[in-house]
Amino acid sequence: MGSRFLVIVAVFTTIIITTVVEGSIVCNSNDLSGLKSFKAGIHTDTSGRSEKWVGSNCCRWEGISCDNVTGRVTEIRLPGFISTEVSVFQSQMEGKLSPSITLLTSLQVLDLGGLIGLAGTIPPLIGYRLQKLKKLYLYGNKLSGPVPGSIGKLSKLEQLHLHENRLSGTLPPSLGNLINLNALFLYSNQFTGMIPDSFTNLTNLVRLDLHSNNLNGHIPEKIGELQVLEELDFSSNLLSGKIPTSLVNLTTISVLYLDSNYLEGAIPFPSRYGQMRSLGFLRLQNNHLTGRIPANFGYLASLQRASLANNKLQGAIPASLGNLQDLTELYLNGNRLSGQIPKTIGQLSRLMLFSISHNLIQGELPSEMSSLQNLQTIDLSFNLLRLSSIPKWLAELPSLSRICLAGCGIKGEIPEFLRTTPSPIQELDLSVNHLIGSLPAWLGSLTQLYSLNLSRNSLASKIPETITNLQDLGVLDLHSNNLTGSVSQVFEIGQRFPDGSLTYIDLSDNSFSSGVELIGEGAQTGIQYLNLSHNFLEGRLPISIGRLKSLRSLDVSRNKLGSALPDALAYESLLETLKLQENRFMGKIPSEFLKLRKLKDLDLSDNLLEGQIPAGKPLSEFPVSSFSGNKGLCGKPLTPCKA
Ligand SMILES: *[C@@H]1O[C@H](CO)[C@@H](O)[C@H](O)[C@H]1NC(C)=O
Ligand SMILES: *[C@@H]1O[C@H](CO)[C@@H](O)[C@H](O)[C@H]1NC(C)=O
Ligand SMILES: *[C@@H]1O[C@H](CO)[C@@H](O)[C@H](O)[C@H]1NC(C)=O
Ligand SMILES: *[C@@H]1O[C@H](CO)[C@@H](O)[C@H](O)[C@H]1NC(C)=O
Ligand SMILES: *[C@@H]1O[C@H](CO)[C@@H](O)[C@H](O)[C@H]1NC(C)=O
Ligand SMILES: *[C@@H]1O[C@H](CO)[C@@H](O)[C@H](O)[C@H]1NC(C)=O
Numbered sequence: 001m002g003s004r005f006l007v008i009v010a011v012f013t014t015i016i017i018t019t020v021v022e023g024s025i026v027c028n029s030n031d032l033s034g035l036k037s038f039k040a041g042i043h044t045d046t047s048g049r050s051e052k053w054v055g056s057n058c059c060r061w062e063g064i065s066c067d068n069v070t071g072r073v074t075e076i077r078l079p080g081f082i083s084t085e086v087s088v089f090q091s092q093m094e095g096k097l098s099p100s101i102t103l104l105t106s107l108q109v110l111d112l113g114g115l116i117g118l119a120g121t122i123p124p125l126i127g128y129r130l131q132k133l134k135k136l137y138l139y140g141n142k143l144s145g146p147v148p149g150s151i152g153k154l155s156k157l158e159q160l161h162l163h164e165n166r167l168s169g170t171l172p173p174s175l176g177n178l179i180n181l182n183a184l185f186l187y188s189n190q191f192t193g194m195i196p197d198s199f200t201n202l203t204n205l206v207r208l209d210l211h212s213n214n215l216n217g218h219i220p221e222k223i224g225e226l227q228v229l230e231e232l233d234f235s236s237n238l239l240s241g242k243i244p245t246s247l248v249n250l251t252t253i254s255v256l257y258l259d260s261n262y263l264e265g266a267i268p269f270p271s272r273y274g275q276m277r278s279l280g281f282l283r284l285q286n287n288h289l290t291g292r293i294p295a296n297f298g299y300l301a302s303l304q305r306a307s308l309a310n311n312k313l314q315g316a317i318p319a320s321l322g323n324l325q326d327l328t329e330l331y332l333n334g335n336r337l338s339g340q341i342p343k344t345i346g347q348l349s350r351l352m353l354f355s356i357s358h359n360l361i362q363g364e365l366p367s368e369m370s371s372l373q374n375l376q377t378i379d380l381s382f383n384l385l386r387l388s389s390i391p392k393w394l395a396e397l398p399s400l401s402r403i404c405l406a407g408c409g410i411k412g413e414i415p416e417f418l419r420t421t422p423s424p425i426q427e428l429d430l431s432v433n434h435l436i437g438s439l440p441a442w443l444g445s446l447t448q449l450y451s452l453n454l455s456r457n458s459l460a461s462k463i464p465e466t467i468t469n470l471q472d473l474g475v476l477d478l479h480s481n482n483l484t485g486s487v488s489q490v491f492e493i494g495q496r497f498p499d500g501s502l503t504y505i506d507l508s509d510n511s512f513s514s515g516v517e518l519i520g521e522g523a524q525t526g527i528q529y530l531n532l533s534h535n536f537l538e539g540r541l542p543i544s545i546g547r548l549k550s551l552r553s554l555d556v557s558r559n560k561l562g563s564a565l566p567d568a569l570a571y572e573s574l575l576e577t578l579k580l581q582e583n584r585f586m587g588k589i590p591s592e593f594l595k596l597r598k599l600k601d602l603d604l605s606d607n608l609l610e611g612q613i614p615a616g617k618p619l620s621e622f623p624v625s626s627f628s629g630n631k632g633l634c635g636k637p638l639t640p641c642k643a
Helices: 002-017 029-041 099-103 149-151 173-177 197-201 244-247 295-299 320-323 343-347 367-371 416-420 440-444 465-467 486-497 541-548 567-570 591-596
Strands: 042-045 064-066 075-079 081-083 088-090 093-096 107-113 117-120 135-137 159-161 164-169 183-184 190-193 207-209 231-233 240-242 255-256 260-264 281-283 305-309 314-316 330-331 336-338 351-356 378-379 401-406 427-429 452-454 475-477 484-486 505-506 511-514 529-531 553-555 560-564 577-579 583-589 601-603 606-611 632-634
Touching: 002 367, 029 042, 029 099, 149 173, 190 320, 295 320, 320 343, 343 367, 401 583, 416 440, 440 465, 465 486, 567 591
Parallel strands: 075 107, 093 117, 107 135, 135 159, 159 183, 164 190, 183 207, 207 231, 231 255, 240 260, 255 281, 281 305, 305 330, 314 336, 330 351, 351 378, 378 401, 401 427, 427 452, 452 475, 475 505, 484 511, 505 529, 529 553, 553 577, 560 583, 577 601, 583 606, 606 632
Antiparallel strands: 042 093, 064 075, 081 088
16 A cells, blocks of 8 residues: 555656756656755765765766666665776765665665765665665664664565674564565674574575674574575574574585584484585584584585584594595584594595694594695694604695694604605694704795794704794794703894794793893884793893884793893883793883883782882782782882882
8 A cells, every 4th residue: 555655656756857858867856855865964975976966967976877767766876895997995984874865765776885984773764665675785884773674675675785884683573574685694783682583484595694793592493495595604693502404405505604603412414415415615613513523424515615613523534524525624623523534535635724633533644645635734733643753745745834733742853854845834833742852954944934833842952043044934932842042043033034924932931041132123023922931041131122012922031131121111012911020120110111001911020129119000900919029119009118
């Protein structure tokens, strides 16, 4: 009744208002006033598009399209991201979305997506007025408030993109009436409540993305009725309960993200070969899934990337895995999987990444793994594999560049064959093994090395001078060995390569005795984490330490460092953790330390400091234990100084 009335009015006004001036169509007066109100609500438009909206010929305005017969505005296309043949430009619009936009009753496309600054609410009348709408893009803005229930009346709607706003409230069940929808994106908002069961009526839906909201309750039981669904993402919500068994009927799905929820129960997998055959990416990690990986896992023949990481899965890795001819990435880390790696793994000719760290896998590595020609990353860390040595064939894999074998029971010296791998090593993690001997000088020839973790072994030597050749080194963790001599070589990397990438240095718990004077010399400005704790370091902290502008955590505790604390430490404005305890620092705490606004963790205990603790935040906020065991400190939080 109402809509018929609207149609009659629309036709009537069209006849009266549409006039043809010099062969072009002048815009309808309702459309014109709707657009003018919209423009009035905007106070900034960095694209300059709406600024050029002058006169009354709105059909000629940039971003506006009209029907060439009725003269009504059918499209508003003002996306924030403007891409032309010659340039790309992210524009921004600030202001409020005017409810008068609903005067444009012939709109089929409303695209105000990605404008970053558009605030206000989705007009409650939208469903009554914009009944011709097919595409509604309001994503990437600052819209707040609920999705109005009237939206369920937009029966022609095919695409609804409201993601990345500040929308809240529950999802209106009326959304389930939008049976022509093929894409529904509501992710990254603040929606609460359950996923309406009515969503299972959206049988034309190809992409459904609700991730990163606060949705709770369970996944609708009949989700399997979304027969043409290809991508489903419910991750990062508060969903609980079991994964509905109907999921196995989503035979067209290629992306499935259910991670970071509170889902439980075994994963329902197809019992018959061929079901879910087009599943391309299965991501179920970070849940509370239990049970075994089904023996017929390998029947998901189109699987390309699969993650079942960080659940509570048990039992063996099924041998059927070998059928997954398209598999490129397999994450099984952080479960309770046991048994041996199946020999069939050798058939995964496309496999690039294989991670089974933190499981209970035992026994020998199957020699069939030596045929994994495309394997780039392997992580076997922390299982019950007692490898005793790094298999030579591993170092001969043609594509391997990231090798993680922490906690694998490896004994002996660091083998020299790692020097000449076919693909240059970028990451090497041999931590928590039984390595002995020295850090070999040839480490310096691994020129693409980004991350080296040899912590918690029994390596005993100096750091070789050649390490200063590692211009790509970003992460160096050598803690808990028996390394000796100077730490200066590590800081020389930053001196030699001013644009280097070094951010993380942990040399703690060794027997180093010198080299602190080079900290901060040259360009080492990217270092964020520096731990030299528990060594025999002597000397004083250099003033150049103040140049470590990115430093967030500094730990030089438990050494023999002395002299005064440099004021320059206070230039580290990002510093959150400062541990200087158990040294021989003397004199006063510099008043500049009051500038360390981000400091959350401070320990100056057991030094030779004296005098008044500079009064004020953040120093006064730390407990007594942060300052105890010094020669004579006083003032808040310790007892007041004697006058
Ligand atoms: C009017 O639009 C129709 C369909 O959009 C198109 O086929 C036709 O060429 C247009 N006519 C004029 C005069 O632009
Ligand atoms: C799905 O649509 C049918 C027919 O319109 C309706 O009867 C039913 O209640 C809807 N289901 C849900 C869960 O809303
Ligand atoms: C899967 O679909 C078939 C055919 O539509 C139906 O009979 C069956 O009950 C569905 N399975 C589940 C678990 O929903
Ligand atoms: C190095 O390995 C140890 C032990 O496996 C681990 O705890 C540490 O976080 C690793 N270091 C880095 C920087 O990842
Ligand atoms: C570490 O090395 C030093 C010097 O080589 C030696 O005296 C010491 O016993 C070693 N400590 C350990 C725990 O192996
Ligand atoms: C520095 O290393 C020591 C010994 O390895 C460790 O106990 C300490 O927590 C580390 N400090 C920081 C700030 O991470």
